[in-house]
Amino acid sequence: MALLQISEPGMTSAPHQHRLAAGIDLGTTHSLVATVRSGSADTLADSQQQHLLPSVVHYSKDRPPLVGLEALAKANKDPLNTLASVKRLMGRGQNDLATIDGHLPYQFAETDSSVPRIQTVAGAVSAIEVSAEILKALRQRAEDSLGDILSGVVITVPAYFDDAQREATRDAAKLANLTVYRLINEPTAAAIAYGLDQQTSGTIAVYDLGGGTFDISILRLSKGVFEVLSTGGNSALGGDDFDYAIAEWILQQLPNAVADDQALLRQCLTLARQAKETLSHHETTEITLDHWQGTLSRTNFEALIAPLVKKTLSSCRRALRDAKLNKDEIDDVILVGGSTRVPSVREAVNAFFERTAHSKLDPDKVVAIGAARQADILAGNKPDQEMLLLDVIPLSLGIEMMGGLVDKVIHRNTAIPITRAQEFTTFKDGQTALSIHILQGERETVETNRSLGKFVLHGIPPMVAGAARIKVTFQVDADGLLNVDAQELTTGTRSNIEIKPSYGLTDNEIETMLRSSIDNAQDDVELRSLREQQIEARRTLEALNAAMESDDETLLSEEERQQLYAGHSELAATCKTSEDSEVIKAAIKKLEKSAEFYVERRMNSSVKKAMAGQQINDI
Numbered sequence: 237m238a239l240l241q242i243s244e245p246g247m248t249s250a251p252h253q254h255r256l257a258a259g260i261d262l263g264t265t266h267s268l269v270a271t272v273r274s275g276s277a278d279t280l281a282d283s284q285q286q287h288l289l290p291s292v293v294h295y296s297k298d299r300p301p302l303v304g305l306e307a308l309a310k311a312n313k314d315p316l317n318t319l320a321s322v323k324r325l326m327g328r329g330q331n332d333l334a335t336i337d338g339h340l341p342y343q344f345a346e347t348d349s350s351v352p353r354i355q356t357v358a359g360a361v362s363a364i365e366v367s368a369e370i371l372k373a374l375r376q377r378a379e380d381s382l383g384d385i386l387s388g389v390v391i392t393v394p395a396y397f398d399d400a401q402r403e404a405t406r407d408a409a410k411l412a413n414l415t416v417y418r419l420i421n422e423p424t425a426a427a428i429a430y431g432l433d434q435q436t437s438g439t440i441a442v443y444d445l446g447g448g449t450f451d452i453s454i455l456r457l458s459k460g461v462f463e464v465l466s467t468g469g470n471s472a473l474g475g476d477d478f479d480y481a482i483a484e485w486i487l488q489q490l491p492n493a494v495a496d497d498q499a500l501l502r503q504c505l506t507l508a509r510q511a512k513e514t515l516s517h518h519e520t521t522e523i524t525l526d527h528w529q530g531t532l533s534r535t536n537f538e539a540l541i542a543p544l545v546k547k548t549l550s551s552c553r554r555a556l557r558d559a560k561l562n563k564d565e566i567d568d569v570i571l572v573g574g575s576t577r578v579p580s581v582r583e584a585v586n587a588f589f590e591r592t593a594h595s596k597l598d599p600d601k602v603v604a605i606g607a608a609r610q611a612d613i614l615a616g617n618k619p620d621q622e623m624l625l626l627d628v629i630p631l632s633l634g635i636e637m638m639g640g641l642v643d644k645v646i647h648r649n650t651a652i653p654i655t656r657a658q659e660f661t662t663f664k665d666g667q668t669a670l671s672i673h674i675l676q677g678e679r680e681t682v683e684t685n686r687s688l689g690k691f692v693l694h695g696i697p698p699m700v701a702g703a704a705r706i707k708v709t710f711q712v713d714a715d716g717l718l719n720v721d722a723q724e725l726t727t728g729t730r731s732n733i734e735i736k737p738s739y740g741l742t743d744n745e746i747e748t749m750l751r752s753s754i755d756n757a758q759d760d761v762e763l764r765s766l767r768e769q770q771i772e773a774r775r776t777l778e779a780l781n782a783a784m785e786s787d788d789e790t791l792l793s794e795e796e797r798q799q800l801y802a803g804h805s806e807l808a809a810t811c812k813t814s815e816d817s818e819v820i821k822a823a824i825k826k827l828e829k830s831a832e833f834y835v836e837r838r839m840n841s842s843v844k845k846a847m848a849g850q851q852i853n854d855i
């Protein structure tokens with residue numbers, strides 16, 4: 237093989253050498269790898285003809301970790317060294333552990349690092365390292381079955397993954413020695429798998445019901461550009477809950493089951509899962525336990541899971557609302573995830589969207605197949621085809637302003653990549669540094685948003701308040717990573733920060749933050765206008781002060797000076813005592829009016845400092 241590839245210097249043996257690229261669906265319960273061969277994409281199987289690799293890793297003292305089915309086989313005997321569902325931990329910090337949905341039956345190691353580590357006999361490991369083992373196994377599978385090394389991969393992530401979670405996924409790939417062409421969103425990959433990217437335009441809903449999670453995403457395709465309009469779902473709802481519903485039903489049938497019998501529950505869950513999967517193809521199924529036997533019909537099963545299915549539809553309704561769309565504006569619906577094999581789930585989705593959802597492809601494989609097609613293009617194997625993928629940011633990004641308010645620079649559901657700049661100024665005379673505090677969230681005040689990072693722009697030349705022009709640029713790249721840059725425009729002084737928070741938001745937190753932003757919208761608006769008026773008042777007071785202090789005392793008579801000081805004190809007092817933005821606003825107006833003559837005089841006299849003149853002009 238190697239010998240055949242030797243060529244004369246400067247001459248390549250194959251001018252259009254095909255680069256081996258793969259798509260990877262790094263899932264919570266299962267992972268897959270797919271590639272494009274002779275123009276068609278498919279997932280790759282292991283030597284046992286299995287396509288789905290359980291996302292499970294087993295650690296032991298004396299050999300490298302086992303991955304997949306072999307690891308899963310150790311779960312019962314050696315649960316503490318058999319790690320599953322680590323995707324829920326990706327990009328999360330110690331502080332986030334309590335808020336993660338789903339039971340994570342691990343022993344966490346005592347550690348100083350902000351990243352939680354799970355204790356195993358082979359040492360403490362992070363979710364990133366565990367994911368790297370899964371990725372290594374998939375890389376090995378691809379290289380074994382294709383006889384070549386991978387030049388790069390596209391890895392899929394949930395659309396709601398934040399910066400930290402995406403960064404953690406990239407880190408895992410790095411550890412697995414993989415070149416990542418790009419991370420793309422799972423729903424986007426699903427749309428590509430169905431070839432919807434070949435259309436000129438369309439609006440697509442992707443309904444993904446997996447083992448432990450439900451995700452709904454609304455995408456829009458226009459002129460070859462994919463944009464995620466909104467995302468929603470539930471990180472603690474999936475096929476596993478169907479299993480629980482059946483298991484509970486079985487337990488109710490048992491005459492003298494002990495309430496807290498864990499072994500019995502586990503047994504019931506296994507039977508429940510088999511029953512559920514059988515009912516996707518049969519009308520009834522027999523369930524046999526040691527001293528009990530029963531029949532579960534599809535109709536009974538449907539009744540058991542109806543409330544859960546209904547919950548997924550409320551998320552769909554919400555995602556539509558976020559995307560500002562009606563159901564009838566959706567052109568295509570795609571089913572993803574093993575649980576969409578349940579007939580009543582399909583029927584419910586079809587009925588909700590009033591059209592037949594795409595389900596031709598295996599719902600387990602859809603995401604990996606779409607990722608493979610994207611990887612093939614990014615590897616340069618299809619030079620005639622270009623595709624730009626756009627996603628959205630799940631929560632707004634903003635900056636802390638005076639008075640603890642947040643000024644949103646990029647709004648939630650804005651398509652990325654995006655760059656947006658906003659100008660700010662100094663608040664105090666002679667201020668030489670500006671602290672920039674970056675926040676994420678929908679509400680108006682700093683305390684109710686999440687802090688992503690802070691940095692200070694130093695070296696602002698001393699100027700009067702409001703004269704410095706500081707341009708703050710937010711840039712979110714195609715992978716969803718944020719870079720913030722601040723520049724003082726008159727001098728070019730610059731500073732920046734790349735946001736790589738050590739932990740991210742759970743989608744539950746996102747939901748909670750969104751909900752509270754709606755619940756509190758009225759309060760927030762009032763609070764905001766109060767704070768705005770308070771700031772405005774302080775600015776007016778400072779400007780007047782500064783002007784009078786810098787004067788050479790020829791512009792004002794003593795009487796006028798006293799009169800302005802009195803007005804100054806009055807506004808300051810109103811500001812302290814009033815909680816009503818309208819009252820403060822009126823007080824500002826009053827002072828401005830009484831100072832009008834002074835502003836005019838300053839403008840007319842040749843004021844030494846043009847800057848100061850400008851500032852007072854603002855009064």
Ligand code: ADP
Nearest residue numbers: 263264265266446447475513516573574575577
């Ligand atoms: P994830 O994306 O969370 O890794 P998957 O998409 O692989 O999950 O879906 C796994 C879920 O699909 C499990 O709850 C499994 O029981 C369920 N599932 C798989 N096959 C069927 C079937 N034939 N009928 C019903 N549910 C199924």
Ligand code: MG
Nearest residue numbers: 263264446573
């Ligand atoms: Mg999935």
